[in-house]
Amino acid sequence: MPFFPEQASTFARNVDHLYLFMIVVTAFFSLLIATLVVVFAIKFHRKAPDEIAGPVHESGLLEIVWTVIPLGLVLIMFFWGSSVYFRITRPPANALDIYVTGKQWMWKIQHTDGHREMNELHIPVGQPVRLTMASEDVIHSFFIPAFRFKRDVVPGRFATAWFEPTKPGKYHLFCAEYCGTRHSNMIGWIYVMTPADYQVWLSGGAPGETLASAGAKRFTEHACNTCHGDQPGARGPSLAGLFGKEIHLQNGQTLIADEAYIRESIVNPQAKIVAGYPPIMPTFQGLISEEGLLQLIAYIKSLSSAPAAAGGMAPAPTPAPERKSSMP
Amino acid sequence: MTNESRRENYLNVRYGVKSWLLTTDHKRIAILYLIGVTFFFAIGGIFAGLIRLELLTPPGDVFQSETYNKLFTTHGVMMIFFFMIPGIPGVLGNFLIPLMIGAKDVAFPRLNLLSWYLYIIGGLTALWAVVHGGVDTGWTFYTPYSTVYSNDWVVVTAVGIFIAGFSSILTGLNFLVTIHTMRAPGMTWMRMPLFCWGMYATGIIQILGTPVIAITLLLVAAERLFYLGIFNPAQGGDPVLFQHLFWFYSHPAVYIMILPAMAVISELVTAFSRKPIFGYKFIAASSIAIAVLSFLVWGHHMFVSGQSVYAGLVFSIISFMVAIPSAIKVFNWTATLYRGSVSYQTPLLYALGFIGLFTFGGLTGLFLAALGLDIHVHDTYFIVAHFHYIMVGGTIMGYLGGLHFWWPKISGKLYPELWSRVSAWVIFIGFNLTFFPQFILGYLGMPRRYHAYPPEFQVLNVMSTAGASILGVGYVIPLVYFIWSMRYGKDAADNPWGATGLEWQTPSPPPTENFPTTPVVTGKPYDYLTAGEKEVAVG
Amino acid sequence: MSLKKPHAPRLSAYFGVFAALMAFTTLTVWAAYQHLGVWNTPLALAIAVTKALLVALIFMHLRYSPKLTAFVVAASIFWLALLIIITVSDYLTRPWLPIYGR
Amino acid sequence: MADAAQAVAPEAPRELRHHFVDLEAQKEASALGMWIFLVTEVLFFGGMFTAYVVYRAAYRRAFEGASNLLDIRLGAFNTAVLILSSLTMALAVWAASHGRRKLIVLFLFFTILLGSTFLGVKVIEYKQKFDHHEVPGAHFVVPEGLPRQSEMFFSLYFCMTGLHALHMIIGVGLLSWLVAKARRGEFTRRYNTPVEMVGLYWHFVDIVWIFLFPLLYLLGRHTL
């Protein structure tokens, strides 16, 4: 019987090492306490019914020792745990973009080239994958034990996260956040393929239109183009080249336009007003489905990248958004 | 019956249902709690049995998915809100605090009775929802599932918990005021039994945390009824805000569940090693430290929820810090046994079981507090194993240990020693067989709240179910012999264990007013060397 | 923990506090219409805190109560601050890292 | 309770419950209990204040715009009414501590009157909101020129003022109970704890309003 799930991503090993360290500490202290308790209980067993123990010799030194040693250990655990965590949070620059929508009770997956999958995800080995996830209803959680990867998908905002598979194979995909009746059926498979197999998979099946062109359709459907039409005197700013650009806001702040910002600009435009424009953009909260939002964003992103990026190994690699400040 | 046992005491001063249902005597109210708590534990336990039955095989073949979801929701709600939280405070706290500090009753006896009624009304309300279809949100009521998608019984359950919350608040308030204002002459803070310190710390959490869950559940109910949208993303609400408010209470609440058990253990360890507790001040202070720190760590339940990574860092480090006072307690208990005069009677068996299982369960909590690791194990059976180790292996062991220890005082009777030892061992073995495999399951990736699971997890699940059946038998044995002993048990002496503490200075069972005359305390607690006449003068 | 201190303020203090509360109410309404930039809310809150303090100290006799009472009140404010500040700090720090945790 | 009787020595005052040493200890316990109860109330409202802070920061313009739809005159009037009622409550406590039976009843009566006035005005305000379809839920109509999230403001407005009003209603009930007791002459210089305790509660409810008023009515008035 295995005690570990397969190690199939770059950080699986890091997580397992930390796990082993914790097991050692746990085993040590559990055995220590259990042994002491049993030994004391036997050794100092009451010999006569009216026996009374000697006085207690309190020891400040002992108290300090058993405060400081655990303190040191937990500090190690904290720094170790956090460093693994930060590795998991920081995506590399050349990630493959995948768009995921969670919905009671299925996972809908869209590739930028238009391939769509249901409860299955095909990815090439050795290629960092960046997920942009949204939920249409309740909270779900995208969980791949073999990758030691999990991320809640909270409705109302995007969850972005990444992993890099290291071993071809077929792995479980679970929904880990309770989401209603068929929560335990919201499962699927992750297929990690060799680059060659992946190419075969890509060329098979007829991808529909690309995500970006689906988004372009929505762009006119929702009349975004009336204000963001790039015509002179348009009421809204041009969206060409927006993604990854530095935006100056009316209140003096600046930020980098990423998916979350664009999403917020659509569902809650009043929150961040671009400098030089009036706050007239209506909110589209509740009017555009999550899948639609993902398509719109793919479209807006496509306005920034080289036009011929579709297809190929890593369609439309996204620039790694720079970090704003020198936080740890 | 001997003459001695016909002495007037709180059990025989008055008879009849009314004399119980309208009593304001803290000891009788404790008995009322004992009945209520046992009832809800049995319900929660039966639901646990059904959960384990379903999980015997990989496909969901015994129940419908909907039913299964209601099973674990009801199991969690009943066990947490109607068994664990009111358990030790309601039964042992009520019975013992006034006795231990030398008071005639708690500060507000009528309020105390009201607490019990609120508890029962809340529990029956929640049960009503179960009978009529039931909720399937999990005990955590995460939005927007609970507010927009699940069924309307969420409202009824939330109201039930809301009512029980007030019961918990009033109990905490009562204990705090009692400990502040009702101590007997000479009973200074540093002479107070550690049990009272533990209950004091529990009271702090109860009054500061419970109101927040009350308002949160009220908002959930209101949102469901009036479509408010405070937690509904479609209307601009943020589900993660709900999680913040929920865990602001529900993390400290786990210490409402463990502090009273720790308080019991502190008493048991000294009594059965006939030795003053090692590091009295450290144990007392660590209870307070746990109470305060417990309010700073709630976000460790939200590491993968999309909470800010920086908030995650802070919650992680403080979660590690809460482990330190717990560690201090464990080490001090162990040191108390050293050179004691240790007698292996049943309460001590439970106490030792507690120390071992709590240590292990607590240490697995550290796995979860480590950010990088929690990402993998969050919402898997690892979590389920962690909290059952602490709550079943810890709190229930403490509760049963305490119940055995004070049973002679409560009932005036002795329980059968052999059977009680047997059941302690059965529980210990059954428990470990049930929950240890779940750690492995969790790390292998089996998510919790899963009605059906992939076949490769079956072996471990079968072990777990087997353990649960043993565990269930283990719990029924004490239930039977406690009831049996009330009629057929031998009469207990006033101080059958030779323990110190004011509660052992009064007859078993105590008279209504607890002490013939107000006791005067002149020395430290647990002074076994000079116990008896000199230190605790009655009169 | 004794109640032997003077129990209550003089009668005139009640009327004084009442007058002050009314004056502050007028002030806060007036201030709400002024363009104070970011300071509108802090000012309104400062006035509210002052008013609350007056009610607590005089009307509720907090000034004349045992230290323990003051401690209890301080604890409630402290815990309220914990709830609000820690929760809000999550929201404030979410955008710091532009990838994850949004 | 009956089982109390035996322990109370013959000379013990009527109001002394059996398990306390003397009246002073009893009063001390009640006061501490009441203050601790108020602590729980602070955190009870605290949950909503937290939600308010979070959403106000997220939807600033919606909140400011929606706040301007509240009637500031009614709000300010109610604030004054409540402050006045706090004064009469404080005077009632003063009267009780001097054993002035008639005055206790009078001041309590005024407090009830003012409390009811407050509730009456609240009813008017709620009615207006219903008429204007500004009540969140199925019939909510997004006010002209405001972002959709103004609904959130009204959700919080109704929750916060609604629970505050509920506390007022309970307060009025308690005051009526006190009036009945006071008329029977139950409060004396020596024993007046209930008046004091209800007083604490009433002042607390006033304090909650002192914060609700600027937070709900006074946002964004200067942007008008």
Ligand code: HEA
């Ligand atoms: C009584 C109940 C109880 C108690 C006391 C605890 C105690 C602790 N818990 Fe647990 N916990 C729960 C009940 C409890 N928990 C429940 C019910 C859940 C799940 C809720 C749900 O989602 O449904 C949960 C979930 C939970 C999580 C969230 C996991 C997730 O969902 O992803 C985390 C994360 O940090 C955590 C951590 C801890 C820690 C660090 C402690 C610490 O306090 C433990 C401290 C104790 C020790 C450390 C042992 C003694 C120490 C020694 C003998 C010395 C050696 C010490 C060192 C080396 C430090 N718990």
Ligand code: HEA
């Ligand atoms: C104090 C709390 C407590 C206690 C004591 C228990 C006790 C047990 N729990 Fe539970 N459990 C929780 C709190 C608790 N649990 C919580 C909070 C959850 C999470 C819920 C959620 O996800 O929302 C959970 C979830 C949970 C799960 C996960 C479900 C899932 O995620 O899908 C499982 C699975 O095995 C389980 C099993 C058990 C078992 C076998 C016991 C055993 O220890 C029970 C043994 C007891 C008995 C078998 C009853 C004994 C019988 C009697 C006393 C009287 C008999 C009756 C008559 C004579 C009529 N529990």
Ligand code: CUA
């Ligand atoms: Cu989706 Cu669980």
Ligand SMILES: [Cu+2]
């Ligand atoms: Cu926790």
